[in-house]
Amino acid sequence: MSEQTTATIIPFPQPKATPQAEGDPQVRLQRALEALDLAVAEQRAAVAKWRASLGELRGTVQGLGQSVGAYHARLGTLADDVMALNRQARQMEAWADGQLEREVQS
Numbered sequence: 001m002s003e004q005t006t007a008t009i010i011p012f013p014q015p016k017a018t019p020q021a022e023g024d025p026q027v028r029l030q031r032a033l034e035a036l037d038l039a040v041a042e043q044r045a046a047v048a049k050w051r052a053s054l055g056e057l058r059g060t061v062q063g064l065g066q067s068v069g070a071y072h073a074r075l076g077t078l079a080d081d082v083m084a085l086n087r088q089a090r091q092m093e094a095w096a097d098g099q100l101e102r103e104v105q106s
Helices: 026-106
Strands: none
Touching: none
């Protein structure tokens, strides 16, 4: 995910509304635009936090992937060791069966 540099929009200074102009549609529109500017700024901050969280998550998932890879390798080594022990056990079993058969024949 690429980091994009975005422009910061600086709103023009707006004159404050006078109490008698409260019902004026222009004043209401101005208040709505100010509220929208505030909401956009809050949304930018939230998106920045979200991107930072995604970066942390990416690092955590990569670390988890490395841990799982190491665990898989250790399991592979353990499987090889168990197969070697199984071979030795079968060889010992075959040797013991051969010894018992010789004793029976004697």
